Amino acid sequence: MTPTGPGGVFARIDRGVLGPPGGTRPSLTVHVGSCAVLLSPEESRRALYGPRRDAVLGAAVWRQAVAEARGEPRNTDGAGRLLVVWLALPGLYRHLHRILRLWRQVDRADLEAEAVLAVLAALDAADPDGPDPGGRLVKDAVNRMWAYAKRVTREIPVVDIGAFAEARDATVPSEERPLPPGGWEVHITPPPRREGLYATLRFAEPHPRQGGRRTATRLPDLVFRARRHEEADLIGTLVLRPAGARR
Known part of the structure; x- marks a missing residue:
């Protein structure tokens, strides 16, 4: 009052x-x-x-x-x-x-x-x-x-639905996300299609360490998960590079 x-x-x-x-x-x-x-x-x-x-x-x-x-x-x-x-x-x-x-x-x-x-x-x-x-x-x-x-x-106050949805769906661009030190990046680029453009998918995998020394990576497991079957449709090309390296 x-x-x-x-x-x-x-x-x-x-x-x-x-x-x-x-x-x-x-x-x-x-x-x-x-x-x-x-x-x-x-x-x-x-x-x-x-x-x-x-x-x-x-x-x-x-x-x-x-x-x-x-x-x-x-x-x-x-x-x-x-x-x-x-x-x-x-x-x-x-x-x-x-x-x-x-x-x-x-x-x-x-x-x-x-x-x-x-x-x-x-x-x-x-x-x-x-x-x-x-x-x-x-x-x-x-x-x-x-x-x-x-x-x-x-008058009953209501949630600003537009602002709530925008905040919920907001994503951090890949170039702004922190990179794992000494890790790998996986970029999957879909082939061009008639429906329009498809964005590149990016995954980051850090090198595991044991006792302060770098051990074998799980990179083969990451590549295996991203592979395609010989008879399946091509979903894109896969590129591996050290994290933070030039594309």
Whole structure:
């Protein structure tokens, strides 16, 4: 599980909206009846999620925030859209932590990114004057987080069959194989056939030693195993040379 940190998407949105101490912050002017109220970001959140939240004021906050974000030109810094996402975050945390407790293989950073994308996508289709526009944004983001988490947990890692077969079938070229010191090499070259080319077969046989001195080799046995019967088809020519000698 990805721990909470300053590099998370939600944390970056917090910094983007609240800014440094003493910096300029976005504000909302909401209308409740005949009164116009100027709210800071924190005051807007308290109107939505605070212990003394006012349903009428909260509806006005969502209506104004969504309207300003929807009417924001695309070539601006997107402060209005960022504020809407920031206002939706408290409605996502409970589901975020629940998902992370249920499935530890789900990455928190990816889950946060999915939620933000869902809020922005829902914002593009939101109606500021419709019923509960903020609730719809939060609901779409929650549904997308759960759908993403369930999709990730269903993914089963599989073996890379191609890489496994390549590693299994890999062979060391004959010229790279270590040669037995003082031994012999047997090269069998098949005759040309219509079906195509046939590779040379190579066998290496070391000279046996006894008491530090070289004894008789088993080379006759090796040649005997490679011989052909007089009536059998020719399978190739056989060449004997000391191991490592020039061909």
